[in-house]
Amino acid sequence: MQTEATLAQADVSELDLIRRCQAGDTEAFDELVTRYRTRVFGMIYNMIHSEQDAWDLAQDSFVKAWKSIKRFRGQSSFYTWIYRIVMNVTIDWARKKKIKAGGAEFDDAIQLTEIDPASKTVPKADALPYETMERSEIRARIDKAIAQLSPEHRAVILMKEIEEMQYHEIAEALGCSIGTVMSRLFYARKKLQNLLRDVYENI
16 A cells, blocks of 8 residues: 555656656656556456457557647546546447457456455455355356446446546546446446345345
């Protein structure tokens, strides 16, 4: 966990990189890409469950970010700003593909933050040895259920539960109001609870 001092130092360094990018410094942008590519890829992968497509979409997102970097005004964090680009690129792609998930399990090597087992969306599943198989099956069920959501609803669930972003950060990233974020989360959670009703009842 970073301390406030560490975060402050990181912010100063990041702002310097952004200023250099806005002046046309490609090496500074390479540094920003290096800092964020894993998190960006992880979020896209959890949306679409295709490693090759996730890398392609991450690349497209960074290209768009480079072309738009002069419009970054620092009113939000760079992470929130680039996430807005990433989610727009990913949701547009998913709509065109009318993507339906194949029920693949979340990949722990790619996923950057474990889903909180005590969260409102995910049923509690303690990792006791004799429950390992059951827990694996539950996670596969959760993944399959999330994949049945629309791209917009899938995005808010993943940003809230996996990225642990705040409502205002999600709203900024998706370019919508906090009320819209809360509404989408409510709808998505209700749908997940219906899809996973037997899981909730048996835990």
